[in-house]
Structure formats: C-alpha cells, structure tokens
Amino acid sequence: xxxxxxxxRRTLQLIVTLWAVATALFLxxxxxxxxxxxxxxxPSLSGEARERLIESYGLNEPLHVQYMIYIQDVATLSFxxxxxxxxxxxxxxxxxxxxxxxxxxxxxxxxxxxxxxxxIIAGWRRNSDFERRSVxxxxxxxxxxxxxVGLIVLWIFGAWLDVIPMSxxxxxxxxxxSYWNVELWLDTIWHLIAPAAVLGFYxxxxxxxxxxxxxxxxxxxxxxxxxxxRGLKERSIMFKHAARNxxxxxxxxxxxxxxxxxxxxxxxxxxxxxPGMGRExxxxxxxxxxxxxxxxxxxxxxxxxxxxxxxxLAYGFLDPRVTYD
Amino acid sequence: xxxxxxxxxxxSIFADLDDEGSEREEEISPRKRQLRLYRRALGEQWRVxxxxxxxxxxxxxxxxxxxxxITAPFVAPYGQTERLxxxxxxxAQWEQxxxxxxxxxxxxxxxxxxxxxxxxxxxxSRAALLVGLLAAVFVAGIGTMVGLxxxxxxxxxxxxxxxxxxxxxxxxxxxxxxxxxxxAGPSLVxxxxxxxxxxxxxxxxxxRSQALSLRERPFVKAAKVAGASDRHIILKHLAPNVLPxxxxxxxxxxxxxxxxxxxxxxxxxxxxxxxxxxxxxxxxRSYNALTxxxxxxxxxxxxxxxxxxxxxxxxxxxxxxxxxxxxxx
Numbered sequence: 001x002x003x004x005x006x007x008x009r010r011t012l013q014l015i016v017t018l019w020a021v022a023t024a025l026f027l028x029x030x031x032x033x034x035x036x037x038x039x040x041x042x043p044s045l046s047g048e049a050r051e052r053l054i055e056s057y058g059l060n061e062p063l064h065v066q067y068m069i070y071i072q073d074v075a076t077l078s079f080x081x082x083x084x085x086x087x088x089x090x091x092x093x094x095x096x097x098x099x100x101x102x103x104x105x106x107x108x109x110x111x112x113x114x115x116x117x118x119x120i121i122a123g124w125r126r127n128s129d130f131e132r133r134s135v136x137x138x139x140x141x142x143x144x145x146x147x148x149v150g151l152i153v154l155w156i157f158g159a160w161l162d163v164i165p166m167s168x169x170x171x172x173x174x175x176x177x178s179y180w181n182v183e184l185w186l187d188t189i190w191h192l193i194a195p196a197a198v199l200g201f202y203x204x205x206x207x208x209x210x211x212x213x214x215x216x217x218x219x220x221x222x223x224x225x226x227x228x229x230r231g232l233k234e235r236s237i238m239f240k241h242a243a244r245n246x247x248x249x250x251x252x253x254x255x256x257x258x259x260x261x262x263x264x265x266x267x268x269x270x271x272x273x274x275p276g277m278g279r280e281x282x283x284x285x286x287x288x289x290x291x292x293x294x295x296x297x298x299x300x301x302x303x304x305x306x307x308x309x310x311x312x313l314a315y316g317f318l319d320p321r322v323t324y325d
Numbered sequence: 326x327x328x329x330x331x332x333x334x335x336x337s338i339f340a341d342l343d344d345e346g347s348e349r350e351e352e353i354s355p356r357k358r359q360l361r362l363y364r365r366a367l368g369e370q371w372r373v374x375x376x377x378x379x380x381x382x383x384x385x386x387x388x389x390x391x392x393x394x395i396t397a398p399f400v401a402p403y404g405q406t407e408r409l410x411x412x413x414x415x416x417a418q419w420e421q422x423x424x425x426x427x428x429x430x431x432x433x434x435x436x437x438x439x440x441x442x443x444x445x446x447x448x449x450s451r452a453a454l455l456v457g458l459l460a461a462v463f464v465a466g467i468g469t470m471v472g473l474x475x476x477x478x479x480x481x482x483x484x485x486x487x488x489x490x491x492x493x494x495x496x497x498x499x500x501x502x503x504x505x506x507x508x509a510g511p512s513l514v515x516x517x518x519x520x521x522x523x524x525x526x527x528x529x530x531x532x533r534s535q536a537l538s539l540r541e542r543p544f545v546k547a548a549k550v551a552g553a554s555d556r557h558i559i560l561k562h563l564a565p566n567v568l569p570x571x572x573x574x575x576x577x578x579x580x581x582x583x584x585x586x587x588x589x590x591x592x593x594x595x596x597x598x599x600x601x602x603x604x605x606x607x608x609x610r611s612y613n614a615l616t617x618x619x620x621x622x623x624x625x626x627x628x629x630x631x632x633x634x635x636x637x638x639x640x641x642x643x644x645x646x647x648x649x650x651x652x653x654x
Binding site for chain 1: 492496501505592606623634635639
C-alpha cells in the first residue's frame with residue numbers, strides 16, 4: 001500500500017470515528033433517566049407555552065428524527081442552544097475554547113521545551129546524579145494530582161504571599177474597549193502564570209522520560225561511534241546527531257498527548273477558576289444543560305481524534321523508513 | 326501482589342513444553358501444572374523486582390495503605406461524617422490539630438462542618454484503593470484477553486476488535502468519565518465501571534502486538550501441531566508469556582484510576598455516601614480552607630494520593646525493566 005492510499009484510508013477512518021463518537025454521545029444522552037424538558041422549561045409555565053418551548057427544541061419528535069437532526073447539526077458543528085442561558089452552543093464554544101487553548105498551549109510549550117531538553121541531557125549522562133534526579137522529579141510531577149498542586153500553589157503564593165490572583169482570568173471592575181490593549185494582556189498573563197506553571201510541571205514528566213528512553217536507544221547505535229571517530233564535539237553529537245534522531249517518537253507522542261491534555265484541562269481550570277471550556281463542560285453536566293455538555297464534549301473528543309490522525313500522518317512523513325502495510 | 330518467592334532454579338517459563346512427556350510431569354494434574362507454571366513465572370519476576378529498592382518500598386507502601394483501608398473502622402476515632410461537638414455544646418468547627426494548639430484532641434483537626442479529618446483520611450483510603458485495585462484488575466484482565474484473542478486469531482476478529490480500540494482512543498479520559506458518572510449517577514461502582522470502560526484500550530493494544538509475534542514462535546506452532554485447542558494455547562502458552570506486560574499495565578492502571586477518582590470527586594461528582602481523599606479536597610476548596618490556611622485539611626489527602634500513585638508507577642517501571650531488557654543496566 002502506498003502513502004496516498006494510507007492517507008485516504010486513514011481519513012475515512014477519521015470520519016467513521018467521529019461519526020461513532022457522535023452517535024455514542026446521542027445514545028448516551030437520550031437513554032439516561034430524567035426528563036430533559038424539566039430542566040429547560042420553567043415548571044410554573046402553563047400547558048401551551050410549555051408545549052411550544054418543547055417543540056422549539058425538537059424534543060417532541062420521535063427518536064430517529066431527533067437523531068437525523070442531531071447528525072446534521074454535528075456535521076455543521078452546531079449543537080443547538082443552551083438550556084441554561086439560551087445562547088447558541090457554537091457561540092459558547094467560540095468564547096471558551098480560545099481561553100482553554102491559551103492556557104493549554106502555553107503550558108504545553110514550556111513543558112515540552114524543558115522536558116525534552118532535560119531528557120536529552122539525562123539520556124546523555126546515563127547513570128549520573130543528574131539523570132537519577134531528573135527521572136525522579138518527572139515521576140513526582142506525574143504522580144501528584146495537578147489540581148492538588150494547584151491548591152498548594154494558591155495557598156502559598158495566593159493566600160499567604162499574596163503575589164498571584166486567587167481565581168479567574170482577568171481582574172474584575174475594569175472595562176477594555178478592545179482586545180489589543182497592553183494592560184489587558186499584562187493582566188491576563190499575570191492570571192495565566194500560576195495555572196500554566198502547575199499544568200506545565202505536570203505535563204513535563206512525559207516528554208522527559210520519553211526523550212531519555214529514546215536517547216538511550218539512539219546512543220546505543222553505531223553511528224554515534226562514527227561521529228566520535230570523526231572527532232566531532234560532544235555537544236554537537238548530543239544535540240545535532242543523537243537528539244535529532246531521538247526526537248521523532250516525541251513529536252508524534254506529543255501530538256497525541258496534546259489532544260488528551262486539552263480534555264484534562266477540566267481540573268486545572270476548576271482549581272484556578274479559569275473560565276475555559278473544561279470548567280464550562282463540568283458546569284453544563286452538573287446543571288443538565290445537554291446541548292452545551294454535548295457540544296463541549298464533542299470538541300474535546302474531536303481534538304483527540306484529529307491529533308491522533310495528525311500524529312499518524314506525521315509519522316509517515318517524518319520517518320522515510322515507515323512502510324504502510 | 327506477587328509476594329510468593331519461588332525457589333525455582335531459573336527454569337524458563339516454557340518449561341511446560343521442555344518437560345513434555347517426562348514421567349514425573351504426568352503424575353501431576355494439568356490444573357496443578359498450570360498453577361505451578363504461573364507461580365514460577367511470578368516468582369521469577371519478583372526476584373528481578375525485589376532487587377530494586379524503590380519497587381520494594383512501593384509494595385510496602387501499597388500494603389500499608391491496604392492495611393489502613395481494612396482497619397479504618399477500628400482505628401478511626403470517629404465516623405466519617407459524624408458531627409462533633411465541643412465541650413460547650415457547639416459544633417466543633419475549624420478545630421486545629423492538638424499538636425498545633427487545637428482543642429478537643431483531634432489528630433488532624435476538624436472540618437468546617439465539624440467532621441474529624443483524621444477519621445476521614447483513614448476512611449478515604451477505602452475509596453481510593455477500592456477504585457484503584459478493582460479498576461486495575463479488570464483493566465489488565467480485559468485488556469489482556471482482548472489483546473490475546475485479537476493477536477492470536479488475526480483477520481476479521483482482529484480487525485473488529487482493533488477498530489473498537491481505535492474508537493475508544495478517540496475518547497478523552499477525564500471528560501468521558503465525568504459524563505458517564507454524571508449521567509449514570511455518582512457512585513463508586515459507576516466510577517469504577519467508567520474507568521474500566523475507558524482504560525482497557527492501552528493494555529489491549531500492547532498485548533495484541535506481543536501476541537502477534539508470540540503466535541509465530543516455534544512453541545506455539547508445536548502446540549498447534551500437537552492438537553492443542555485455541556483456548557488452551559491462549560491460556561497456557563500465550564498468557565504466561567505476556568504476564569509481565571499485564572502487570573505493568575495493571576500497576577499503571579492503579580495510578581491512573583486513583584488519580585481519576587480523586588479528580589472526579591474533586592469536581593463534585595464523588596460518591597455522596599463515601600468520603601474519599603478527592604471529596605476531602607473538594608470540601609476543603611469549597612469551604613475556603615486555603616484562605617483559612619487550614620493546611621492540615623488539604624495537605625494530607627494530596628500526599629496520600631501521591632504516595633499510592635507513585636507506588637503504582639514505580640512498580641510499573643520495575644516491570645518495564647523486565648519486559649524491556651534494553652533498559653536494564
């Protein structure tokens with residue numbers, strides 16, 4: 001099978017997976033006990049007004065009609081209106097997703113920058129104190145629940161030292177007329193530092209351990225000896241020759257990890273009161289706001305599926321040795 | 326745990342085949358032989374594992390928390406949600422630990438609602454370990470069986486099972502568990518089920534790739550020629566060989582399951598009938614224990630979670646060195 005065929009097959013698989021997730025979501029929400037209408041419609045409303053509201057949400061149609069409407073909606077990424085605030089779910093996602101991405105991508109960037117660098121050095125200096133310490137720190141970082149580390153950071157730096165804000169993304173009480181206001185951005189960055197640092201610390205362990213293992217594998221290969229024999233500088237062998245070859249598994253694993261990390265933002269957003277999509281999803285689930293819960297969940301799942309897809313394709317393009325069979 | 330230390334003399338786990346036909350073997354019933362096979366494999370693994378002090382320390386830590394969970398009702402001075410009153414008849418809220426100058430002699434003080442934190446910490450180990458151990462057993466078990474069946478049979482069976490795994494990989498762990506638990510009702514059973522449903526995918530994928538290569542090995546072909554059934558080959562020839570991998574992913578599952586339980590409980594979707602370390606942290610947050618600087622409330626549960634999770638990861642890493650000899654020094 002050639003590369004083109006692989007891309008086509010993988011794309012079809014992507015669409016089927018998205019459809020399967022959407023269908024599973026539909027069945028899950030519709031099969032659960034509890035009448036969603038009681039959550040949309042004010043119980044004090046009279047009979048006729050009630051009927052009209054239920055009709056306007058399409059909840060009076062038979063299940064298979066609801067399913068057809070639903071699949072069409074998903075295909076156009078419109079998930080109806082919030083039961084709670086009456087706003088379009090698409091607008092809600094457009095509001096909250098960029099905030100989640102701002103937090104997530106900042107944390108992810110620093111986590112991978114630091115994790116990969118430390119991983120390279122740890123793999124290079126095998127059996128040194130540096131290696132043992134960094135592997136230990138990576139394990140610690142992955143074992144402490146990130147939301148608990150967040151609580152500790154808030155306690156020390158927020159409640160006690162009072163150098164970081166206790167909650168939120170912006171200080172209250174100030175109105176800005178445009179997004180391109182320096183003070184607005186400085187304020188946002190000030191709110192961003194603590195959650196991004198905690199999240200980054202948690203995410204750092206994975207690339208660190210992965211890069212170290214990958215380095216160990218590459219360093220055992222013959223071409224490293226050849227580099228030494230040619231009299232290349234150690235630093236140049238470490239970063240240019242060994243690390244570049246060791247980086248491939250981290251690139252693809254990183255793409256997959258990013259997808260899952262976006263879904264994992266739920267906890268850190270709740271601790272720091274960051275008004276992102278994860279927190280919005282939990283709130284929607286708790287108040288049985290089905291359209292918002294479905295919409296936000298689908299975006300999380302789609303992120304995972306798309307990044308898995310990209311990782312699979314990237315692997316083939318980055319490593320010429322890959323064969324498709 | 327694999328605590329039996331076998332005195333076996335380094336025979337391979339394929340001994341079953343090597344010994345075929347010897348008179349001594351025929352006297353033992355097949356069941357006993359199989360048991361011995363597994364015991365020998367476990368003993369061998371334990372010999373490698375116990376050389377690593379960190380792994381031994383992790384096993385001891387896990388045993389300590391298991392003891393804590395079993396003995397909680399006898400050791401805990403109060404019930405997990407027993408409202409305590411001070412001498413003057415008011416509710417004993419926000420009491421500090423006695424060694425920190427608090428009144429009433431509470432080991433870790435009390436909550437804003439007047440519950441004893443030390444008792445909650447002891448009882449909290451039950452939810453964590455129940456979720457961690459049960460989820461791990463089922464995740465590793467289901468994952469191994471699916472992986473073996475998929476890899477051994479190949480073809481359509483393999484295709485169908487692996488497409489299912491692909492679909493499962495499209496689901497983000499925490500959001501999915503939150504959805505399932507919220508819709509099915511917050512309880513420990515539902516949480517364990519949700520974690521199992523989501524986590525077997527990794528084990529299945531890894532075990533399958535192992536089974537694919539084991540299938541081609543001479544001892545499996547020999548067993549087939551000798552007329553062994555598929556069931557026999559999967560259970561007696563393939564399964565013992567992937568056992569270290571099963572334990573590796575089982576140990577990691579303990580860690581992930583406990584982290585997930587704590588997170589879900591922290592979000593307010595914990596089992597309302599059981600106190601867990603996650604629900605302790607949730608109430609600490611909602612009662613603003615941070616600004617009250619009541620660190621005896623929110624530090625201990627997090628440390629307990631981390632200790633159990635680290636143990637799981639370290640035991641898993643120990644198995645990683647068994648399954649991947651390149652990592653051994």
